[in-house]
Amino acid sequence: MTTLRPTLGERELALRTRARRVIPGGMYGHMAVEAFSTAHPQFMVSGDGCRVTDADGREYFDLMCGWGPVVLGHRHPGVAAAVADQLSRGDCLDGTSPLAVELAELLVDTVPSADWAMFCKNGTDATTTCVTIARAATGRRKVMVANGAYHGAVPWCSLRGAGVTDEDQAHLVHFEYNDLASAEAAAAAAEGDLAAIIVCPMRHDIRRDQELADPAFARGLRALADRTGAVLILDDVRCGYRLDLGGSWEPLGVRPDLAAWSKAIANGQALGAVTGIEALRDAARSVYVTGSFWYAAVPLAAGLATLTELRKGTALPDMARTGTRLREGLAAQALSHGFQIRQTGPVQMPVLYFAGDDDVRLGTAWAEAAVENGVYLHPWHNWFLSAAHTDDDIEEILTRTEAAFATVARM
Amino acid sequence: MTTLRPTLGERELALRTRARRVIPGGMYGHMAVEAFSTAHPQFMVSGDGCRVTDADGREYFDLMCGWGPVVLGHRHPGVAAAVADQLSRGDCLDGTSPLAVELAELLVDTVPSADWAMFCKNGTDATTTCVTIARAATGRRKVMVANGAYHGAVPWCSLRGAGVTDEDQAHLVHFEYNDLASAEAAAAAAEGDLAAIIVCPMRHDIRRDQELADPAFARGLRALADRTGAVLILDDVRCGYRLDLGGSWEPLGVRPDLAAWSKAIANGQALGAVTGIEALRDAARSVYVTGSFWYAAVPLAAGLATLTELRKGTALPDMARTGTRLREGLAAQALSHGFQIRQTGPVQMPVLYFAGDDDVRLGTAWAEAAVENGVYLHPWHNWFLSAAHTDDDIEEILTRTEAAFATVARM
Numbered sequence: 015m016t017t018l019r020p021t022l023g024e025r026e027l028a029l030r031t032r033a034r035r036v037i038p039g040g041m042y043g044h045m046a047v048e049a050f051s052t053a054h055p056q057f058m059v060s061g062d063g064c065r066v067t068d069a070d071g072r073e074y075f076d077l078m079c080g081w082g083p084v085v086l087g088h089r090h091p092g093v094a095a096a097v098a099d100q101l102s103r104g105d106c107l108d109g110t111s112p113l114a115v116e117l118a119e120l121l122v123d124t125v126p127s128a129d130w131a132m133f134c135k136n137g138t139d140a141t142t143t144c145v146t147i148a149r150a151a152t153g154r155r156k157v158m159v160a161n162g163a164y165h166g167a168v169p170w171c172s173l174r175g176a177g178v179t180d181e182d183q184a185h186l187v188h189f190e191y192n193d194l195a196s197a198e199a200a201a202a203a204a205e206g207d208l209a210a211i212i213v214c215p216m217r218h219d220i221r222r223d224q225e226l227a228d229p230a231f232a233r234g235l236r237a238l239a240d241r242t243g244a245v246l247i248l249d250d251v252r253c254g255y256r257l258d259l260g261g262s263w264e265p266l267g268v269r270p271d272l273a274a275w276s277k278a279i280a281n282g283q284a285l286g287a288v289t290g291i292e293a294l295r296d297a298a299r300s301v302y303v304t305g306s307f308w309y310a311a312v313p314l315a316a317g318l319a320t321l322t323e324l325r326k327g328t329a330l331p332d333m334a335r336t337g338t339r340l341r342e343g344l345a346a347q348a349l350s351h352g353f354q355i356r357q358t359g360p361v362q363m364p365v366l367y368f369a370g371d372d373d374v375r376l377g378t379a380w381a382e383a384a385v386e387n388g389v390y391l392h393p394w395h396n397w398f399l400s401a402a403h404t405d406d407d408i409e410e411i412l413t414r415t416e417a418a419f420a421t422v423a424r425m
Numbered sequence: 426m427t428t429l430r431p432t433l434g435e436r437e438l439a440l441r442t443r444a445r446r447v448i449p450g451g452m453y454g455h456m457a458v459e460a461f462s463t464a465h466p467q468f469m470v471s472g473d474g475c476r477v478t479d480a481d482g483r484e485y486f487d488l489m490c491g492w493g494p495v496v497l498g499h500r501h502p503g504v505a506a507a508v509a510d511q512l513s514r515g516d517c518l519d520g521t522s523p524l525a526v527e528l529a530e531l532l533v534d535t536v537p538s539a540d541w542a543m544f545c546k547n548g549t550d551a552t553t554t555c556v557t558i559a560r561a562a563t564g565r566r567k568v569m570v571a572n573g574a575y576h577g578a579v580p581w582c583s584l585r586g587a588g589v590t591d592e593d594q595a596h597l598v599h600f601e602y603n604d605l606a607s608a609e610a611a612a613a614a615a616e617g618d619l620a621a622i623i624v625c626p627m628r629h630d631i632r633r634d635q636e637l638a639d640p641a642f643a644r645g646l647r648a649l650a651d652r653t654g655a656v657l658i659l660d661d662v663r664c665g666y667r668l669d670l671g672g673s674w675e676p677l678g679v680r681p682d683l684a685a686w687s688k689a690i691a692n693g694q695a696l697g698a699v700t701g702i703e704a705l706r707d708a709a710r711s712v713y714v715t716g717s718f719w720y721a722a723v724p725l726a727a728g729l730a731t732l733t734e735l736r737k738g739t740a741l742p743d744m745a746r747t748g749t750r751l752r753e754g755l756a757a758q759a760l761s762h763g764f765q766i767r768q769t770g771p772v773q774m775p776v777l778y779f780a781g782d783d784d785v786r787l788g789t790a791w792a793e794a795a796v797e798n799g800v801y802l803h804p805w806h807n808w809f810l811s812a813a814h815t816d817d818d819i820e821e822i823l824t825r826t827e828a829a830f831a832t833v834a835r836m
Contacts, residue, residue, distance in 0.1 A: 033529070062515070068520065101508065167716065182593075299453070310491075
């Protein structure tokens with residue numbers, strides 16, 4: 015691996031020029047790199063373990079893990095073998111793969127709040143299905159959502175206004191994360207029409223510190239749902255499989271009625287899932303949700319291999335250990351360079367901000383310097399660790415982030 | 426291949442028992458087989474060309490092609506090689522695959538109405554994105570939709586009521602397919618607030634004859650969109666890549682402003698796309714749509730291999746020829762057994778109903794007999810041919826449908 019990348023590569027630049035002609039703005043969604051960096055490559059061609067390679071052949075230690083999905087590392091041998099094996103037989107068939115039953119059984123066995131499971135493709139498919147089931151079950155319409163929380167990128171939950179009508183979000187009622195009084199007020203405002211409370215396991219909104227859920231807040235939402243007859247939906251799309259295999263609020267002793275899963279559940283193959291309690295089985299049966307690729311065998315095979323590997327029990331503790339070392343190392347480096355920083359959220363899903371850097375200008379410069387030194391991370395979206403990050407990888411990453419701190423210290 | 430299947434297999438039955446415990450209703454969406462048959466297997470394990478195999482090892486000639494996606498046949502060598510090659514390098518990375526640019530370029534080169542492209546996973550992602558772009562472009566809210574038309578399975582376009590609120594569909598304005606006067610009336614009802622007209626290339630609603638678009642109707646919708654400043658969206662999810670590579674209304678000389686694609690565009694890998702005209706590029710850039718798996722390399726590699734193969738020019742004429750032979754053969758068989766049948770829609774996407782069979786009871790019995798004789802087809806959803814169906818396959822399929830007609834003739 016080379017260590018200094020002063021400019022974007024030639025192939026990257028050529029691809030961006032071509033992309034601007036045939037893709038609006040040159041890219042869309044969270045992969046539109048120009049929205050957050052002048053140094054990050056937009057295009058990548060390969061991955062191996064905890065490393066990714068861009069179009070110019072530059073290799074990076076990967077602290078985004080495909081923005082979450084890659085929990086075991088790129089091209090994990092066990093998952094790759096399951097994928098290759100199923101591909102050799104078939105993928106998108108006229109009927110469901112029996113692997114859907116196997117994976118549903120394994121989820122029910124792994125997730126205490128799950129009596130059943132359904133599969134889909136996107137995280138947004140899963141959150142939308144949860145809300146639809148909750149409305150079908152309760153015959154009510156209102157859905158409580160935390161201010162600024164991301165539950166997908168379709169009109170009913172979009173955080174951006176373009177193309178969204180007032181009616182798309184007419185039944186959303188907002189509360190403040192970790193503020194139970196605001197949640198009580200939101201429930202009161204819903205006046206007997208409250209179908210669901212949808213909530214992430216922690217506050218992981220972009221461009222701000224992450225906040226772990228206050229256990230009293232989580233328990234309070236559970237009690238509020240019980241008291242009002244609303245469905246408690248845990249949006250575990252981003253956190254799922256990194257904090258606790260049984261669901262990210264298991265350590266708090268709070269179990270949702272429905273949970274939305276995606277990202278990491280098939281180590282990068284396109285898969286989402288909804289799990290739910292027995293009392294919501296009939297409602298789940300009553301809604302019509304489907305997609306051409308939802309029953310395909312290969313992502314289900316990947317999902318089964320991923321959960322089987324994770325259930326061996328070493329991956330999550332490994333990520334906690336390496337994440338802790340990364341956090342400690344970054345803290346020491348910042349201190350030694352005279353920077354005050356904030357590292358928030360669980361160590362497996364870190365984010366780093368500089369004190370007083372409200373516009374994230376310094377944070378962006380540091381992230382750009384990290385990329386130029388061969389560590390791919392984000393200035394204002396949480397990062398992700400994987401089980402493929404070894405202790406040695408973390409040390410090497412820290413060597414490079416040290417260089418990034420040195421760069422911004424010279425600015 | 427065996428020729429008679431009097432009962433569901435043991436593994437099928439065992440899987441259904443297990444599925445009922447861990448999946449609501451034993452299955453969801455269009456794969457919930459008990460909603461349409463007592464004889465169709467719900468579970469499938471492999472596919473090869475135009476054949477699929479169920480959990481009990483029973484092989485079927487495939488006339489559903491994974492409900493559309495498999496346009497070149499299961500495990501098509503060219504697509505399989507592209508998938509294996511990309512898998513050997515990586516799939517879900519931190520940046521977009523350069524293949525997104527290549528595929529966007531190839532779509533722009535292939536589809537006359539496409540000046541740009543964006544990629545997603547589900548057909549519903551594509552239709553939802555089209556509507557969002559249209560609203561962003563026009564600043565208007567109303568969307569004209571044909572009665573009974575399927576544009577996806579999420580609340581804004583759902584055809585079922587469970588879990589759907591009035592507000593989800595508050596801005597839909599309905600018209601009757603192939604009835605231009607009803608479309609004019611719907612546009613008038615939208616009173617200057619018409620953002621879009623979304624329409625399928627033909628009427629392919631379930632449980633009824635398919636109707637090709639009347640060219641005057643298609644041209645009339647185009648003129649109506651132009652006159653009102655609305656965006657004409659062609660939902661080519663189901664028909665795309667089977668009727669005309671340039672878009673299913675190219676033969677009519679009618680070009681949409683936006684088109685939604687999915688199903689067949691990656692021969693079974695999860696991929697959707699939106700294509701659009703230059704005038705909508707900025708609006709497409711302004712909406713925030715994204716998904717964790719939308720930028721993954723493997724489905725894009727499959728999409729590139731699929732379109733490259735189709736552009737060689739033989740697949741579509743082949744499907745037209747084999748579809749014509751299938752239609753002629755089925756017509757002759759029905760006649761010889763004294764049945765009046767209706768075969769409607771393009772020959773590559775056939776459906777068959779018996780005269781006077783309004784509850785599709787006879788049609789279901791015939792479809793079940795077909796399955797028992799080793800041909801997988803549907804009683805009331807259109808079928809799909811693929812380029813893997815040879816003339817000999819069609820003759821063998823007809824031998825088996827002859828047996829199915831004989832079975833229902835004895836009833």
